[in-house]
Structures are given as C-alpha cells and as structure tokens.
Amino acid sequence: MKEYTYSVARVRAKEASLLTSRDIEQLIASDSYESALRFLRDRGYSGGGADDAEDIVAAAEKETLDFISEIADGALLNIIRLPVDYHNIKASVKSVFSGIDGTDLLLDGGTADKNVIYESVRNRSYSELDQTLARVAEEAMALLLRTQDGQACAIYTDNEMFKAIEAEAKKSGDAFLKRCAAILADTANLKAAYRSAAAGKNLPFIKTALYSGGTLNVPALAQAAENGVDALCEHVAATDYADGAEYMKAGAHLFEKWCDDEVMKLTDGARYESFSPAPIIAYYLAKKAETGTVRLILEGKRSRLGDDMIRERVRRTYV
Amino acid sequence: MISLGIVFALLGAALASLLAGTGSAIGVGIAGQAAAGVVTEDPSKFSKVLIMQLLPGTQGIYGLLIAFITLSQIGILGGSADISVAKGLLYCAACLPIAVVGLLSAISQGKAAASGIMMIAKKPDQMSKGMIFAAMVETYAILALLVSILAIFGIAGLNI
Incomplete structure (x- = not known):
C-alpha cells in the first residue's frame, strides 16, 4: 500500500x-x-x-x-493534472480552428507540456502526445472541422476527461479517489442537465452533453432535463443529490455554487485522516x-x- | 551437551529485543516521515516534532532491558548457563509480553505520534495534547514490561 x-x-x-x-x-x-x-x-x-x-x-x-x-505521484497526481491537459486540448483546437494564437489560454501543470499539445494540434501530428491525449486531440479537431460546433467539441473533450479521471481512479484502487471521480462526474452532469433544461435543449443534444459515467442514472437524468427545469428538480430530488433540487429552483448561480460546495464536501472527512x-x-x-x-x-x-x-x-x- | 533450557531462554531474550525493536523501528519510521514533512515546510518545528518522533522508540528499550535481564539471569553474561528445559521455557514465556505488546504498541504509537506531529504543524500550541494522545499507547507497553520483569525475577526463585 x-x-x-x-x-x-x-x-x-x-x-x-x-x-x-x-x-x-x-x-x-x-x-x-x-x-x-x-x-x-x-x-x-x-x-x-x-x-x-x-x-x-x-x-x-x-x-x-x-x-x-x-x-x-501516480493516479493521485494524474487526477489533478488531467483536467489541465483536456483544457489545453480544448483551447488549442478552438484557437487553431479559428486561426488565432491561443497560447495565452493554455495552462501549466498538465501531464503533457502545453506547448507540445498546441503544436501537435497545429501541425495535426499527435505522435508526441500519449495515446489517449493524441486520440482525443485528433478526434476533437476532426469533430470541430466536421460540425463547426465549438460546444460539441467542448462536450466531447470534457466527457473524455471524466472518462480518463475515472480510469485513473479505478486503476489506483483507492476508494477516496474513486469517490472523487464519481462526484466530479455527477456534479458536471447535474450542471449540464440544468443548463440544457433551462435552455430548452432536445433529448439527443442532452444525451450527448451528459457523461455516461458517475453514480447518476444518466438516461433518466437526460429525459428529465428534456422535460424542463421543474421535471429535472423532481428527478434530482429523488437522487443522492436531493439538496441540489432546491438550489436548481433558486437560480443558476446558487445551483452552480451548490455544485462546487458539493465537491468541497469531499474534504469533510479529510481533516481527520493522516495516512490516506x-x-x-x-x-x-x-x-x-x-x-x-x-x-x-x-x-x-x-x-x-x-x-x-x-x-x-x-x-x-x-x- | 548443553541443555535445551538455555536455548529456550535465549530464544525468549532474542524475541524480546527483536520484536520490540522492530516495532519501535517501524513506529519511529512512521513518525519520522510525518516529522520530515512538517520540517520541510517549517524547519522551526524541528525540536517539537523530534520529541514526538522519539515516543515510539521506548518499546525497543524495554525489549533490550528484558533481554538484558534474561541474559544475566540465565548465566549467558557470566556464571553457570545450566538451566532446566522447564525453566528455559518459563523464561521464554516471560519474555513474550514485552515482545508482542512492544511490537504492536510501537507501531500504533508511531501512527498516533505521526498524527500528533501533523496536529503540531497546524496548531503548535497544542503540542502537549498531541504528546498525551501518543503517550496513552505507552501505558500498555509499560504493563507488558512489568509483567515480563516480575515473571523473570519470579522464575529465578523457582526450584525446577
């Protein structure tokens, strides 16, 4: 251990x-x-x-x-660094697609160097990236070129990020890291479902926007989101995130704040841990x-x- | 031919120093990792965390003490080393409390001391409380030491 x-x-x-x-x-x-x-x-x-x-x-x-x-190091560090990689992929793909210099948007601290990601996307040559990042960067670029839809590209990249985080947590075998990955995916799904419901998006869009992992019943969540904010609140009230339903009714920024606080709840038990x-x-x-x-x-x-x-x-x- | 009695007695002395010493080494090691972490961030806390790190080291000393008393009682350190099998087994049994309790309590104390060291990192004024929490574990090592000492001295007076 x-x-x-x-x-x-x-x-x-x-x-x-x-x-x-x-x-x-x-x-x-x-x-x-x-x-x-x-x-x-x-x-x-x-x-x-x-x-x-x-x-x-x-x-x-x-x-x-x-x-x-x-x-x-290992899975613990990767869980923290992977979001930076996926942000850098998103920023690189969008800026290369728009023909602007997006290097200012890139962040330090990922598993791959931000400039390597940017250059790989710019040159459409992904051999310097690891297998997963290379696949995601290539597919994100292809998706954006095909659909010219920045939102679809961002959704694809975010979903791949949650998949990678979940895989790292699973590989580590650590219960806390698995819980971390699940809560990150769940809160992201709740936010996406809420935004989709508020914007009146249709079911095919919502299904694409939600990440299929985590602990929530994603098809049911998508269905509820299609039926509007009230139906979504009703659905969420019956899940482990029942408190969130109240905040959904209270408004977007209060609900998003609740989602962030929910992630922070992970830290509650950590105050009394010394060896995990x-x-x-x-x-x-x-x-x-x-x-x-x-x-x-x-x-x-x-x-x-x-x-x-x-x-x-x-x-x-x-x- | 040497009687098996001395072999059993020596085995007891060896277990006392071996197991209690191993426990202390692990315990001091755990506390040492925590101490090194705190000192990396705040070198001024060195003396405070050093005291905490040393707490799990006592079990090793108790093991050594019991081993030393046993060796002197059975004549290894001088005098006649001729003791019966029964007496040898009794010495071996007398050494077991500090051997086993020393091993386990030192590891537990190391964990308690490491947590105490982390407490000092956040709240240096609470050092005495951290020490008390770790020292509570010591109680059981002392009880085991007492039993081992009483037993070893008691065996010496037995005519078997």
Whole structure:
C-alpha cells in the first residue's frame, strides 16, 4: 500500500496558511481593491510583486500545482493534472480552428507540456502526445472541422476527461479517489442537465452533453432535463443529490455554487485522516476554491460591486 | 551437551529485543516521515516534532532491558548457563509480553505520534495534547514490561 504520511504532513503544515472564513469575510469587507491586495499580500499572496488580480491568483495557482507535483505521484497526481491537459486540448483546437494564437489560454501543470499539445494540434501530428491525449486531440479537431460546433467539441473533450479521471481512479484502487471521480462526474452532469433544461435543449443534444459515467442514472437524468427545469428538480430530488433540487429552483448561480460546495464536501472527512491521499486532494480542492474566491472578490472589488453581492457568490472554505 | 533450557531462554531474550525493536523501528519510521514533512515546510518545528518522533522508540528499550535481564539471569553474561528445559521455557514465556505488546504498541504509537506531529504543524500550541494522545499507547507497553520483569525475577526463585 502506498504511503502518504510525509505528503500529508506537508499538507497539514501548508493548511495553516489557507484563508479561513474570517479571512474571506475580512477580504470582502476591504474598503477598496488596493486594501484587498494589501491584505492578501500579508497572507502569502505575493504574486511575484504583480498588482493585477489575475497575475496574483495565477501565481498562487501555479505554486499550488508545483507543491502537489512535489508530494504526489501516480493516479493521485494524474487526477489533478488531467483536467489541465483536456483544457489545453480544448483551447488549442478552438484557437487553431479559428486561426488565432491561443497560447495565452493554455495552462501549466498538465501531464503533457502545453506547448507540445498546441503544436501537435497545429501541425495535426499527435505522435508526441500519449495515446489517449493524441486520440482525443485528433478526434476533437476532426469533430470541430466536421460540425463547426465549438460546444460539441467542448462536450466531447470534457466527457473524455471524466472518462480518463475515472480510469485513473479505478486503476489506483483507492476508494477516496474513486469517490472523487464519481462526484466530479455527477456534479458536471447535474450542471449540464440544468443548463440544457433551462435552455430548452432536445433529448439527443442532452444525451450527448451528459457523461455516461458517475453514480447518476444518466438516461433518466437526460429525459428529465428534456422535460424542463421543474421535471429535472423532481428527478434530482429523488437522487443522492436531493439538496441540489432546491438550489436548481433558486437560480443558476446558487445551483452552480451548490455544485462546487458539493465537491468541497469531499474534504469533510479529510481533516481527520493522516495516512490516506484524502488530505492531499482536499488541500488541492481547498486551495483551488480559495484562489477562485480570491479572484471573485478582487474582481468584485475592482468593479466596485457591493459586499453582499460578492458574499452571495463566495464558496465555502476548507478551514 | 548443553541443555535445551538455555536455548529456550535465549530464544525468549532474542524475541524480546527483536520484536520490540522492530516495532519501535517501524513506529519511529512512521513518525519520522510525518516529522520530515512538517520540517520541510517549517524547519522551526524541528525540536517539537523530534520529541514526538522519539515516543515510539521506548518499546525497543524495554525489549533490550528484558533481554538484558534474561541474559544475566540465565548465566549467558557470566556464571553457570545450566538451566532446566522447564525453566528455559518459563523464561521464554516471560519474555513474550514485552515482545508482542512492544511490537504492536510501537507501531500504533508511531501512527498516533505521526498524527500528533501533523496536529503540531497546524496548531503548535497544542503540542502537549498531541504528546498525551501518543503517550496513552505507552501505558500498555509499560504493563507488558512489568509483567515480563516480575515473571523473570519470579522464575529465578523457582526450584525446577
């Protein structure tokens, strides 16, 4: 059995510097964008001296991925890095198709170098990518060329990503990683079903938009989504995600926030684990949620949004 | 020809130091991994986590103590090494409590100490509580040590 004691101890030491709910509240209460930046700098968001919110948050995200790469390997690390690869495939395919330079949209931290992905898609030569990524990149490009439908291309890539994450989790044999993969797929399916229902999409589209894995009954979910938001709420109320139905009725942004909080619930038990990979994933999710929250607050402050409006959109914290 | 008694007695002494020592090595190793993780992020916590790491090491010392007493009682370290088979078996049995409990308690204590070390990483002011949690496991190693000591000294007075 793989040992995580050293990695978890490093995570515990790092957790001490995560922003608490009180810190987030203090950040929201900052009287200006500048004072919010000052507060963040005091709490470790140095951002290499940058003054721009996006640069500061991007630096923190890169630092987190570098840290996770140091302490994790195998399936655990791949589950974290695969979404970056699939994002890079999506961004590369769309920018190459549109004939624009999309290198700014690519992210660091995937299993494959972002420039290798971009060049492979640009040159339609996928031999430098691993078998799965090469197949997905080639098929995504072919799909976009054939249908000229960016949404269909994104759906295909996302579904392949969930498939890859699920396969990694299964390969690891770790129950926590399997639960992670299932919740990620389920919340993505719930979001896709809700958006489709709200937009009045037809059944063939919804079936393509949903990922066939996870724990939900996907054909039934698709059918419910076709019948509208009310039917979907009724269907979801009878699943393990019953709470989500209430949030669906409350509105899109509250429901999406609930989906993100649902993923964060994975971290609940991790506080009391010392020898499993759960605290590592929990820290990554917590830090990801934290940087997302910081980005949201900074953008809100810069746009002079009211504190209550910002507070409504803030996700729950881990510490 | 040497009586089998000394062989059994020596086996007991060997098991006491072997099993308890192995347990301590595993326990200190587990706690050491956690300690190294914390010190990687915050070197100032070295002294605090070192104390915690050492806690599972005591079982190895208890095993050594029992082995040493047994060796001196049976004459291996000097004097006559001629003891009966029955007495040899009794010495072997007397060594088993610290051998078995030492092995298992040291591993458990290592895990408790590792968790305590992680607690120190987040809440350094709670170090004493972390130590108490790990030290509770020690109780059972001490009980086993007492039984082994009492038994070994008791056997010496038996006329068999």
